[in-house]
Amino acid sequence: MKILLINTPRSPENRILKFAPEAAKPFIHKRLIGPPLGLMTIAASVKDHDVLLFDTKGEFDLTPEPPALESVVTRLVHDFRPDVIGSTAITSELYYAFEIFAIAKKLDPGIVTVLGGLHPTLLPYDCFHPSVDVVCPGQSPHVFRDVVRTVEAKTSLEAIPGILLNNGKALKRTAGNPRVWDAANADYLELDREPLKRWINTYKVGGSPFPSTYVFTSLGCPYKCTFCSIWPQFKGKYYQRSIESLITELHSMPDYPVVRFADANTVVDLGFMNDLFGRILEEGISKTFIMDIRADVAAQYPGIIQKMAKGGLKVVICGFESYRDEELKKYRKSSPASDIAKAIKVFHENDIMIRGNYVIPNDYSEDDFKALEEYSSGNPVVYAGYTILTPMPGTVYYKQVRQLVTDHDYRKYNFFNSVMKTTLPYEKFHERVGSLWLIKMGKDVI
Ligand code: B12
Ligand code: SF4
Structure with missing residues (x-):
């Protein structure tokens, strides 16, 4: 076939x-x-x-x-x-x-x-x-x-x-349920990256001269943030891959010096990550790692960040979401705003570049934008991202605000367009979100 x-x-x-x-x-x-x-x-x-x-x-x-x-x-x-x-x-x-x-x-x-x-x-x-x-x-x-x-x-x-x-x-x-498929473990399929050679030079991030590839160490997420699509995709379950299958995979990709972990949330099981990076160091695997880590994990467990930095962790994507506890509570982020500054300190102490991301709700007023600007300027990171809190279909947040959604064109559901009525005039709202992107320490875009 x-x-x-x-x-x-x-x-x-x-x-x-x-x-x-x-x-x-x-x-x-x-x-x-x-x-x-x-x-x-x-x-x-x-x-x-x-x-x-x-x-x-x-x-x-x-x-x-x-x-x-x-x-x-x-x-x-x-x-x-x-x-x-x-x-x-x-x-x-x-x-x-x-x-x-x-x-x-x-x-x-x-x-x-x-x-x-x-x-x-x-x-x-x-x-x-x-x-x-x-x-x-x-x-x-x-x-x-x-x-x-x-x-x-x-x-x-x-x-x-x-x-x-x-x-x-x-x-x-069709009738019945598909056979259970253990995608992260027993049924994990080894990938062949060779067919993607034609595009390898396009897979470069953040000004790096080296191509990057994705590897997942886990699937799903144990948290339940209201705006997130990932935990509903896995019905709230979390699956961890085995350390040795990861080591084999990392050895199998000499063409990719940069590895971006595709996990929703890479550091959930601290013991697992400690052992994985122990094995990475033992095997002499020399890669630049990029991964998603929550602010509360870095704030509470600086030791694991230090260990991963030794093993090649150079860039972290961190969903700050908001600097206000009441918003974080509403999003069920279960991490206080005070963890943001603590996490930034831990990452910077370990020479890790942070891509911190804030989500902007459609009801932000000029005062809200000013307050965020002030906070973000006072807690700068190398790359900062400011995207729009978007009711992705299938999420809890979508159910909460369904009646307020004004734009059902799915092409706009990529976090870069408001699909609900905004408190500021529509164009002004996007302009203000755009202007926030000036607040950061570095010059690269990742
Ligand atoms: C890798 C990734 C990408 C990659 C590759 C995706 C691609 N197809 O091109 C890239 C970098 C291109 C990408 C881009 C974007 N992404 Co992305 N991405 C991911 C990420 C980190 C991992 C997905 C993944 O690989 N999972 C592991 C694989 C094995 O699972 P899977 O893809 O689900 O595939 C399995 C099944 O779904 C199924 N399956 C999948 N495809 C098919 C096809 C067939 C025929 C069959 C039978 C089965 C099947 O079987 C697969 C194997 O088991 C997720 C976050 C996450 N951790 O899940 C976000 C995520 C999917 N991305 C997201 C978004 C929004 C984007 C962007 C729009 C972001 C942006 N604002 O720019 C962009 C796209 C446009 C752009 N501007 O670049 C959202 C999607 C939310 C939503 N509801 O739509 C996610 C969930 C992140 C998030 N924080 O919410 N992304
Ligand atoms: S936003 Fe992050 S921590 Fe929250 S459920 Fe989604 S992947 Fe998990």
Whole structure:
């Protein structure tokens, strides 16, 4: 079977960038860079077949004048002649998956299109579109393998439990639940990064001359922040990988001196991280690590940060969210605002660069912006990010504010556009968020 896996392009919608003062524009984050870990895993599940993995994000980053999505997909379908096309979707990229499938179906209506990823996991019925044949929610490499086998055998997809099939009028769920898949442990699939070589030079972050790749050490998150999509994706469960499988993976990627841990929250089990970095040092693995760490972890356990810094931890992404305890409580962040300053101190003492991120609610007034500016300037970090508190469909926050949502265009659900009425005039609100990006210590954007 010929299987084409296409990563969706980014949504270009970015009102913060559009309305920001000119001086702030160079610092505003425009794109996140990195290979599609989910689709790499799907590729690994069907490696006995003829698989082509294509990263449109990487492709569009190769040239300043990227080709149109239609010409990219048309060429792929013409040249490769796939039987099955798979794609992945976060909320802001859902429509691009539809577009990819629609272009392919126009060229060859016999191609079976399969959609998976975060958005189809949270809201599978949202994925109804004439171009989508099958939706596979959850960590579903094994389900995808079953779909491919069934298409090959020309038998009915109805026999695969827990997938959604398009009957022309709606998506209909097949009976039963998919077999349990232990994505982080027993069923972990070794990844082949070779097919992504074409884009390796686009996978560079923060001015680094070296390419980076993603590795997950865990899946899910034990916390329950109201605005977050990740814990609902894993139904509140948290799965840790084994240390030795991580060591093997880290040894297997000499082309990638920079490793970004893709975990929601890397340091949950302190003992695990202590042992992992012990083994990294013992094995002489020399990499630059980037990871997400909560402020309360750094504030309370400086020892683990020191150990990880010794093992190569150089950049930390830290969701500060807010400097006000009442807002943090509302978000169920379960970390007090006072931890921010403590965490910054710990990271800086260990020569770790911080990307601290604040989320800005739509009801911020001029006084709120001024107060945040004052706090953020008094607690500077090398890279600071200011994004919009967005009600991502499928989250607790979405349920809380559903009635207030005014814009249902999913392309805008990437944290860079307000989708609710703002207290300040709409343009002014985005301009003020944009101007916050000037407050930071460094010059790079990550
Ligand atoms: C890696 C990553 C990326 C990568 C790669 C994603 C890609 N496809 O291109 C990059 C760097 C490109 C990226 C970009 C963005 N990301 Co991102 N990203 C992540 C991250 C850190 C890890 C995801 C991951 O790899 N998980 C591990 C893999 C194994 O799981 P998975 O992807 O879910 O895949 C499994 C299943 O879903 C399923 N599956 C997935 N695809 C498919 C396809 C088929 C056919 C099938 C059958 C199954 C299937 O099987 C897979 C294997 O088990 C998550 C946070 C997190 N920790 O989860 C955020 C996250 C997914 N990103 C998010 C966002 C918002 C973005 C950005 C929009 C951010 C921004 N403002 O710029 C950008 C995109 C646009 C841009 N401007 O660049 C949000 C999504 C929220 C939402 N509800 O939409 C998350 C959850 C982070 C967050 N804090 O909320 N991201
Ligand atoms: S915001 Fe961070 S800590 Fe909170 S639930 Fe999401 S991943 Fe976990």
